[in-house]
Structure formats: structure tokens, C-alpha cells
Amino acid sequence: MFTNCPIKLEHFFTATRNTDLATFHPALHQALAQHYEQSSHGRTTQWNHVLELLPKLDNSHYCFDQNSISVTTLAKIDLDSFKYNLKALTPWRKGPWNLLGVRIDSEWQSDWKWRRLQLHITPLQGRRVLDVGTGNGYFLYRMLGDGATSALGIDPNRLFLYQFQAIQNLLPANNAHMLPLCSEHLPPFNYFDSVFSLGVLYHRRAPLNHISELLSFLRPGGELVLETLVVPGTDDTILIPGDRYASMANVWFLPSPIALENMLRRLGLVNVRIVDINQTQICEQRSTEWMPFHSLPQFLHPDNKNMTSEGYPAPRRAIAIGIKPG
Ligand SMILES: C[S@@+](CC[C@H](N)C(=O)[O-])C[C@H]1O[C@@H](n2cnc3c(N)ncnc32)[C@H](O)[C@@H]1O
Numbered sequence: 638m639f640t641n642c643p644i645k646l647e648h649f650f651t652a653t654r655n656t657d658l659a660t661f662h663p664a665l666h667q668a669l670a671q672h673y674e675q676s677s678h679g680r681t682t683q684w685n686h687v688l689e690l691l692p693k694l695d696n697s698h699y700c701f702d703q704n705s706i707s708v709t710t711l712a713k714i715d716l717d718s719f720k721y722n723l724k725a726l727t728p729w730r731k732g733p734w735n736l737l738g739v740r741i742d743s744e745w746q747s748d749w750k751w752r753r754l755q756l757h758i759t760p761l762q763g764r765r766v767l768d769v770g771t772g773n774g775y776f777l778y779r780m781l782g783d784g785a786t787s788a789l790g791i792d793p794n795r796l797f798l799y800q801f802q803a804i805q806n807l808l809p810a811n812n813a814h815m816l817p818l819c820s821e822h823l824p825p826f827n828y829f830d831s832v833f834s835l836g837v838l839y840h841r842r843a844p845l846n847h848i849s850e851l852l853s854f855l856r857p858g859g860e861l862v863l864e865t866l867v868v869p870g871t872d873d874t875i876l877i878p879g880d881r882y883a884s885m886a887n888v889w890f891l892p893s894p895i896a897l898e899n900m901l902r903r904l905g906l907v908n909v910r911i912v913d914i915n916q917t918q919i920c921e922q923r924s925t926e927w928m929p930f931h932s933l934p935q936f937l938h939p940d941n942k943n944m945t946s947e948g949y950p951a952p953r954r955a956i957a958i959g960i961k962p963g
Pocket residue numbers: 731745747769770771772773791792793794797818819820821834835836837840
């Protein structure tokens with residue numbers, strides 16, 4: 638089954654065969670066949686080779702509830718070649734990680750985002766969680782570290798699948814899973830206790846459809862946690878960049894915080910609130926040894942750090958929370 642996928646998809650299907658998600662297995666198989674199997678990436682052979690060279694452990698220890706997700710082992714590992722092979726999966730955008738003593742200083746200090754939302758969400762203890770646009774899965778481990786019973790991530794980015802599987806290969810069996818799909822490819826699960834969409838809405842051409850999809854994944858009474866780029870303004874403010882925004886070509890839609898709240902309410906969520914608004918600082922998103930390309934410092938205006946290089950308001954992110962009515 639799906640032999641060209643680095644992720645061991647059968648683990649997800651086995652782990653969920655006795656849950657309500659099993660009803661959706663045929664639809665997920667079909668979506669994977671249509672959207673994953675039929676497209677490829679030019680670096681697949683190289684990344685498959687790297688994954689072969691990276692260690693596979695089942696006796697490691699891990700800590701998911703600290704800022705840097707860390708994995709340790711008593712097994713003897715050649716750290717130089719381990720680091721070299723991890724580097725072959727660059728860029729590492731989300732982290733940080735401390736893998737067997739190798740510290741991956743990712744482009745983003747993702748733990749800062751987690752800390753900003755952690756205090757405001759319904760505690761994850763015992764909850765089934767879906768993370769839409771999970772990247773390499775950093776937040777899946779933070780969710781398990783905070784007590785979630787299972788954490789399913791979806792993301793179409795091929796490199797991130799390899800990073801996730803490289804980390805899974807270091808860990809004992811656990812309840813983090815990843816499917817290489819987009820949210821618009823998923824069936825309406827009506828199942829998850831908490832659904833996260835962090836940093837995805839502005840990439841979508843149809844942002845209202847994205848929120849409707851997220852709602853359809855939640856069980857009645859479940860909680861949506863949505864983080865996205867916003868701009869200052871009132872309920873009649875939405876920025877659609879003329880071309881790039883902060884050098885990103887795929888940014889479509891930046892509402893004001895109040896417009897974002899209105900979108901969530903109009904689509905049926907209740908108890909909607911914005912719990913955090915934060916302008917991204919260059920110490921949170923920057924180039925590192927593990928992400929050597931341009932980053933936020935180069936995306937801002939050289940003379941005014943409150944503007945992007947295109948002259949738009951500098952990136953600021955809002956976290957919105959709402960409940961699907963029971
Ligand atoms: C800016 S990154 C955010 C990653 C992570 N959630 C975070 O907050 O750090 C956006 C991620 O969403 C993924 N993505 C983009 N469109 C998506 C879609 N339609 N469904 C699921 N994921 C998507 C991208 O591949 C990328 O990994």
C-alpha cells in the first residue's frame with residue numbers, strides 16, 4: 638500500500654480501525670491514491686536514500702512537553718553522519734528539536750507559538766486532535782506532550798513528510814500520525830475534539846471554505862484553534878496583496894482580527910474569541926544553520942521594521958478559538 642510514501646500509512650489505518658474514523662478509510666484511500674500517488678517530487682530518490690541512512694530506534698526516550706522536542710538513546714550513534722544526513726533534509730522550518738544530541742535550530746521558534754496558545758485552549762488531556770497543515774509535525778508532539786490521546790497531522794509538503802518520518806524512526810511507537818493530504822481532500826469526519834489550523838488560512842484562495850472544512854472535522858462541541866496572519870483594521874478591512882506579501886507568493890487573504898471573528902461566527906462557530914495578536918519578531922523567524930535561505934529580516938522593509946518589503950503592514954498573527962455547536 639502506497640509504497641512510494643515515506644510515511645508508514647498502514648500504522649494510521651491500523652491504529653484507527655476500531656474507531657469511528659474507520660468509516661472514512663475507503664475515502665482516505667481514494668484521496669491518497671488520487672492526490673498523493675499521482676504526483677511526484679524530483680528529490681524523492683535523494684530523500685528516500687537519506688531516510689535509509691538515518692537511524693531507526695525503538696528503545697529511545699523522549700520528552701514532548703519541553704520547548705525543544707528531545708529524543709535520547711543509549712545506542713551508539715555516529716553523530717557526525719547523523720547530523721550530516723539530517724542536514725540533507727534541509728530546510729528545517731519548524732522546531733526546535735534535540736535529536737540524540739543534535740540540536741536543530743529551525744527557522745521558526747515554534748515553541749513560542751505553542752506557548753501563546755497553550756494557556757487559552759481547552760486542555761488537550763484525553764482529546765483526539767487534528768492538526769491541519771502540520772508541517773513536519775512539531776506541534777503533533779507538543780499535543781501528545783500535553784496529554785492528547787492521538788494527534789493526526791495532514792500536510793501536502795513532501796519534504797516535511799520525510800522530516801516527520803525521520804523523527805518517527807527514532808521513537809518508540811506512538812500516537813502521532815501524518816497523512817500527505819490537503820484539508821480539501823478530507824471527508825467530513827465530525828470526529829475530532831480539537832482541530833488546529835495554524836498558519837494555513839492565508840494560503841487558501843477560498844478562506845471561508847477552509848473554515849467550513851475545519852468545522853466538518855470537529856465533533857459537535859469540539860474546539861477550533863485557528864491562527865492566521867491579520868492586518869490592523871475594522872470589520873471592513875481585508876488585505877488581498879497585489880502580488881507578494883513578505884516575499885511569499887502564495888498569500889491570498891489577510892483579514893483584520895474583527896473580520897476574522899465575524900467569519901468564524903457567520904460560519905456557525907460559537908464562543909468565538911481572539912486570544913492573542915502578536916507581531917512576529919526577527920528573533921522568532923530567522924535564517925539558521927538548518928534553514929540557510931532568506932527569512933523574516935530580509936522580508937521586512939529595510940527602513941521600517943513595521944512594514945514588509947512590499948510596503949504592507951508587517952506580519953502579525955492572531956489566534957482565534959471557537960466551538961462547534963453541540
Ligand atoms: C506556514 S506553514 C505552517 C506550519 C505549522 N502549522 C505552523 O504553524 O508552524 C503552512 C503549512 O500548511 C500546509 N498547507 C498549505 N495548504 C494546505 C492545505 N490546503 N491543507 C493542508 N495543509 C496545507 C503547507 O504545506 C505548510 O506546511
